[in-house]
Each structure stands twice: as C-alpha cells, then as structure tokens.
Amino acid sequence: MISLQHISKIYKQGMLEVPVLHDINMEIEAGEFVSIMGPSGSGKSTLMNIIGCLDRKATGEYLLNDRNVLQTDDTRLSLIRNQYIGFVFQHFHLLPRLTALENVELPLVYGGIRRKEQRERAVDALVKVGLADRMDHLPNQLSGGQKQRVAIARAIANRPSFILADEPTGALDTKSGEQVMDIFTQLNNEGATIIVVTHEEEVAAYTSRHILLRDGRIIMDRRGAFS
Template sequence: MTIALLDIAKEYHMGDSVVHALSGISLRVASGEFTSIMGPSGSGKSTLMNILGCLDRPSRGSYLLDGQEVARLNDDQLALTRNKKIGFVFQNFNLLPRMSALQNVALPIVYAGVGKQQRLERSEEALSMVGLADRKDHRPNELSGGQRQRVAIARALVNNPAIIMADEPTGNLDSRSGTEIMDIFTLLNQQGRTILLVTHEPEIAAYSRRVIHFKDGCMVKDERR
C-alpha cells in the first residue's frame, strides 16, 4: 500500500463551536491506483487532500505513507516528505507570474538543492513530457489556461514523485483543455504513478478506476471500476 488512513478526523474550533471537517476516515490506496475523490462543497474532500499531501495534520488518527507514520511529523519532516514523494497540481495553477515556464517547473528542485545544470535538464525534460518544450521561455500570461496547467503538471513531475495529487485540476479550463489535461494524467498513471484527484465533475472522475464519494466529512461510497 502507498497510503493507509485509519480513523482520521479533522476538527476546527470556531469560538465555542467545533466544525467536524472529517469524521473517522479509514482508507487504503495501493501503488499505481488512479482514484478520484468527489463530493459537494464542504464535504471534506479538499481537507482530506491536504492531509494526504502532508499540507495539514489530522486532529487524530493514523496516516501511513509507504509505511511511515506522517500524521505526527514536524513541519520540516512534512516538507521533506512532500518534496520527495508527492507532486501537486492545483485548480489555479499557482505559477509565479514573473518567472518563465522553465523557471516555474524548476522551483521544487531549487528547494531540494539540485545543481543548476541538472535543474535545467530535468525541467526541460518535464516540459517535454507535457508537450511544452517550445514554450519554456514563456511567462504564464503568455500561455493559455491549458498550457499553464501543463506547466503546473511538469512542475509536479520534476522531482519524479510516485504520487501526483490534483485538486480540481480542470476547474478553470474549457472542455477541450480539460480533456487534454486528463489524457496526461491517464498516461502518467499508465506509467505507474499513483494519481489522487479531487473533482466535483462526474465526467472527470470517469477517467479514474476508483471513485470515493464524500458527504458531510464522511466517506459514503467507494466505487471501483
């Protein structure tokens, strides 16, 4: 198993009240799975993704990532785990506007201390994988929405992570660009990467072989295809 959650809960304290964002989630995701997480706004799916991606900690419960308990790692340990094992793709791309596509892709390996020449080679290779080698010197405002998301995918790939996590990756794209992006995720999964994707669109979830449904902080359905 790549991911194993046991009785994960996440609570937020708002004044005198407690918001239960996640309630007792137990879930296993095997290496190489393509899994979509669906649910309405406020269902807990993005909260779960933040915990899975080591961006947040659960209030209680166990999270094993490749056999390592990560629920109680400190901030530095979480950052190291994220950098080594997980690539992220977000709805809003999260690209730095003053940097070129190549420079944006290289950011994760700058933080990892990789030398300049190797950064250049790996970033160009990642852009080639998503069909944007000829746009490496373009800034985000010179690219279409679909191209910007492909840059974001290249950035997620540059450290060669085993897991790609995507939060509404087609939410800001037209249907044609969304199809192109999902074709890339499908190819990455066929190459052996584990894909975890949050979406509210059934046609996007249809690309995956497993769909987990959330409602009110609970996992209510687990479909395998």
C-alpha cells in the first residue's frame, strides 16, 4: 500500500543545504499498526509530511496504492489526501462553530459524498468512538479527550486507506491518552491501517511495528513488543 524508495529531503537555508532525510526505504502493508519515533530533529515530522502527501518536494519514489505521489500535481494531491488519508493531529483542528457531527461531516462534503450518506457516516463514526451522546456539542463543550475522539471519527468517516496520527496523545492527560490509543487499537483490530508519529514510548508500545529515526536515517525497524 505504501512504498518509500530512496527518499531523501534537503532544506535550503540561504546558501546552505541542510539534509533532513537520507535514503529512506520502507513499505507499510494494509492492516499494519506502525509507530514512527525519533528525537527532535530526527526527521520524523518531515517523513510524516511526505507520507501524508503534505510535502512532495523530495527525491526518490513514494507509491501510495501504486500511484507515484512525488510526481502528482497539487490539485490531484489534495484529492489523494481527502480520499486515502485520515489525519489526526495533536491539537485536534476542529472548527469551533461547528458541532462534533458537523466537524466529522466536513471532509465528506469535500469528498463529494451525498448529503444523506454524509450524515450516516458521521453518526456511525461518532458512535464508534463512543460519542453518541456528544454529537450536537461544540468543541468548547468537550474535554480534550473527547475532542480527539471527534478528530478520530472525522479521520475514519471518509474510509481512508490509512490513518496518520501526529502525536495524538500529546495534548491529553494520561487517562485520555490511553482511551485514544485503545480506540486506535480497536480500529486496527478491525482492519484499519494506522501510522502514529510519536516521541512517547508508552504510545509506541500500543503498536505492532516500530520505526526509529535518528539524524534522518532509519536505525530500527522491527515488529513485535516494544522494548
């Protein structure tokens, strides 16, 4: 499903060229639950942006469902993000004047889904994350954990190829963070492909594959219990 071959990325700062990623090679199959870890400056955010089709200015080849993303124009790239990727961010990115239900429906509107099906998918997604009784609440009426569950519902409502979560527990207390990771675990058990970018070992422990970056290089890629 995801194939990165010889991905490198260089940022230019004036006359200087700063390498951020060095010859990244990895494949992620459908149904995997993957954590990408690394200290600040390791390149994990840059790698996340490439995987999420937010940045295509890199060398190498990135195939997403057999499509070469790095050779795709910006208009088509926007469609790929909407159709194939469900995003979950650290700070939720919910629109404050929309209810939980309306926030979940929003990407479905952009995806061209019929109005009736938009509502059905959004309701189903909110029920799945345990928010059947919060659908009409505005974001400022929800706790941090509930906001993140709305964000997860928004990510899954469009039935993406995979979910890309950037530090999904970073703004949450311990209990809420555990609840969020339990939801991801359940979604993965049901067949969802999930990629979590994190610096927290407690979060990585939920995943079944662990990729560690340092200085723009993959120094570990293994499956099994995190240790």
